[in-house]
Amino acid sequence: MEKEEEHITLNVKDLAVGYSSKKEKTIIANNINFNLYEGEFTAIIGANGIGKSTLLRTLGTIQPSLSGEIDLNDQAIEKYNPLTLAAKISLVLTEPIAAKSMTVIELVALGRSPYTNWLGTLTETDTAIIEKSIKQVELNTLRNKKCNELSDGQLQRVMIARALAQDTAIILLDEPTTHLDLYHKVQILKLLKTIAKETKKTIVFTTHEIEMAIQMTDKILILDNDSNPFGSPKTLIREKSFEKLFPADTVVFNADTNSFKIR
Incomplete structure (x- = not known):
């Protein structure tokens, strides 16, 4: 059953992210489309350098988008003043405090x-x-x-x-499990999922822990420099989206075990 439109907290349409200077724009990822609902726990995954952190920073307005739309509660995100936005979106980055x-x-x-x-x-x-x-x-x-x-x-x-x-209604986290052992990775992700469910906050995080994300999240955005598929882990597995994530001659995805195997 489809969720009602009013529960969408963030809508992203035809987004391109990257860096711009006076001379040129450098697009790192484009053709990004997804909706985030309240109470959902969502992961952004992809190969190194594909644009996960850049996308997160763009969603958090640390850097501007190059094109496309980001709507927060049906209003363009750039129309919010910084103080109002800080009461709606919080951002946890990997830089040392x-x-x-x-x-x-x-x-x-x-x-x-x-x-x-x-x-x-x-x-x-x-x-x-x-x-x-x-x-x-x-x-x-x-x-x-x-x-x-x-x-x-x-x-x-x-x-x-x-x-x-x-x-805030939305919490964005960049690699929240970096440098943690397996137990503490699981502990942090379980904590975040519990918070999302109990408080109805929308929580989005970037991660390299793809197999954990498949097991624990409601939705996943796969940045792949192409169609950037988005959906529930079950849907993405059925559509063979994980199988396109890495070169097939090196790593393959096993849909039966929801895990990657070295070829």
Whole structure:
């Protein structure tokens, strides 16, 4: 049964992403089309250099699109002012944070910046949301630790908590499982999926963990420099979309086991 139109949070049509200078445009990926619904957990996958992070940054308005449309709640994303947009979309990037000397609770509190006055004064509502975010990602015992004392997995949870404190309808994450072992990769993805289902937030992440994405997500966008198929994992498997992801003489996708095998 099709979802009703009003539940679409983000609509992307004929999007091209890349970089532009005064002299020329460099398109990294184009022909990108998909809809994101509230409460869905979505992965963006593809080979290295295909444009996953560039697309995520474009969706988060860190860099402009080269052509096409991005509509947020039926309005062109460029029509939102930065402060309004910061209350609707949060972005967690892979770059090391500049404020590792801050404590966990101080860093999470930065998520409330779009809502506080110019002094950054926290209201009771702000404090309650910060506490809820810390609890959701199970950081209470680490709340007063400096971020430079945390493991990679713990720091990743802090960044997710900050995005939760920002209380946006859409959360975008670039490679949230990078540098984590298998257990912590699964733990982070399970946490994100639970948050999407329980809070009805739309969560989108880029990843190289394709087999995990097939098992855990509602939708997947495959960037392939061609048709960029988008749909549920079952649909993409049925349409043999994963089989075109890598050169067939090196890696093949087994639809029976939902896994890749070295040829």
